[in-house]
Amino acid sequence: MVSLVGVTPRCALHPEVEAGGTCQRCGGFVCEECSTWVMGVLYCAAxxxxxxxxxxxxxxxxLWGRRDTNAWLVGVGTLGVLAGVLTALLQGAWPMALVLLGAAVVGGAFYLGQSWARTALVFTPVVAGVAGAAMFGPALLVGGFLLFVTALQIFLDTRNRLFFRVDVSEKELxxxxxxxxxxxxxxxxxxxxxxxxxxxxxxxxAVVFGLIALRKVDSRARPPIGKGWQAVAGILLGVGGTVLWLLLFGPLVKGFLERLPA
Known part of the structure; x- marks a missing residue:
C-alpha cells in the first residue's frame, strides 16, 4: 500500500490516532492500543x-480440562486396585486393604481431575512401597520405585497438565x-x-506417505506446516530398505526360480 506524500497513516479503528504498524495478516493500520502480538507477530485485534x-x-x-491417555490408564489401574482391596478384605489382610484403598482414592480423584490428586499420585507409590515392604519384604520397594518413576513422568507430562488446567509455557505447548x-x-x-x-x-x-507430507510443507502458512526432513528421511529409508531387501534376497529368489522344472 502506497501512502500519499505528507499523509500520516492512521489507525483503521481510531482515525484520530497515528498508526504504529500494520497487521501482518490483513495489512490494516493499527495504533498501539489496537496492536496485538501473537507469538512475536503483530496483528490487529480481529x-x-x-x-x-x-x-x-x-x-x-x-485440550484444556480434557482427559488424556494417562488419566484413562490411571482410571483403569484404579479398578484393579479396588479388586485388590476386595481380595485383601476377603483374606483378612486389613493393613494391606487400607493401603490399597488409599491408593484407589488417589487414583479415582486423579481420574476425576482433582488438583490435589496430581501431586498425591507421585507419593502414593512411595507410601505403598514402604508399607508393602514392611509387610511382605523389601522386594516390593522395587515395584514401588518403578511406579514412582511412572507417576513422576505423568506429573511432568504437558498433556496431562492441560487436563488438570495447569498453565504451560508457549515452548512446551x-x-x-x-x-x-x-x-x-x-x-x-x-x-x-x-x-x-x-x-x-x-x-x-513409506515413500507415498513421505511424498504426501513433503507436498504439505509450508513454513509461511498459519499455522506453519513443517517436518520436511522427516518426510525426506521416510522416503529415503523406504527406498533404501526396499533396495536392501532386493539385494539380499533377489539372488536367492532368482536361483530358486531357475531350479524349478520347466
Missing part, C-alpha cells in the same frame, strides 16, 4: 482472534502441538521407513 493465527491458544483450549498436529503424515513416513528394514512391503507405503 485477526489475532482467528484460530489459524493464534493456533497454539486454539490447541490449548481444545509448541512442542506438544508439533508432535500431535504438525504434519503427522511425515512422522508416519519416518516410522514406516524404519519398519521397512523388517517388513519390506511397507517401503512403498
Amino acid at each position: 485477526c489475532s482472534l482467528r484460530p489459524e493465527v493464534n493456533y497454539l491458544e486454539t490447541f490449548r483450549l481444545k 509448541r512442542r506438544l502441538w508439533d508432535l500431535r498436529v504438525n504434519n503427522p503424515m511425515a512422522r508416519h513416513a519416518l516410522s514406516l521407513g524404519f519398519t521397512t528394514f523388517i517388513f519390506p512391503v511397507l517401503g512403498p507405503v
Whole structure:
C-alpha cells in the first residue's frame, strides 16, 4: 500500500490516532492500543482472534480440562486396585486393604481431575512401597520405585497438565502441538521407513506417505506446516530398505526360480 506524500497513516479503528504498524495478516493500520502480538507477530485485534493465527491458544483450549491417555490408564489401574482391596478384605489382610484403598482414592480423584490428586499420585507409590515392604519384604520397594518413576513422568507430562488446567509455557505447548498436529503424515513416513528394514512391503507405503507430507510443507502458512526432513528421511529409508531387501534376497529368489522344472 502506497501512502500519499505528507499523509500520516492512521489507525483503521481510531482515525484520530497515528498508526504504529500494520497487521501482518490483513495489512490494516493499527495504533498501539489496537496492536496485538501473537507469538512475536503483530496483528490487529480481529485477526489475532482467528484460530489459524493464534493456533497454539486454539490447541490449548481444545485440550484444556480434557482427559488424556494417562488419566484413562490411571482410571483403569484404579479398578484393579479396588479388586485388590476386595481380595485383601476377603483374606483378612486389613493393613494391606487400607493401603490399597488409599491408593484407589488417589487414583479415582486423579481420574476425576482433582488438583490435589496430581501431586498425591507421585507419593502414593512411595507410601505403598514402604508399607508393602514392611509387610511382605523389601522386594516390593522395587515395584514401588518403578511406579514412582511412572507417576513422576505423568506429573511432568504437558498433556496431562492441560487436563488438570495447569498453565504451560508457549515452548512446551509448541512442542506438544508439533508432535500431535504438525504434519503427522511425515512422522508416519519416518516410522514406516524404519519398519521397512523388517517388513519390506511397507517401503512403498513409506515413500507415498513421505511424498504426501513433503507436498504439505509450508513454513509461511498459519499455522506453519513443517517436518520436511522427516518426510525426506521416510522416503529415503523406504527406498533404501526396499533396495536392501532386493539385494539380499533377489539372488536367492532368482536361483530358486531357475531350479524349478520347466
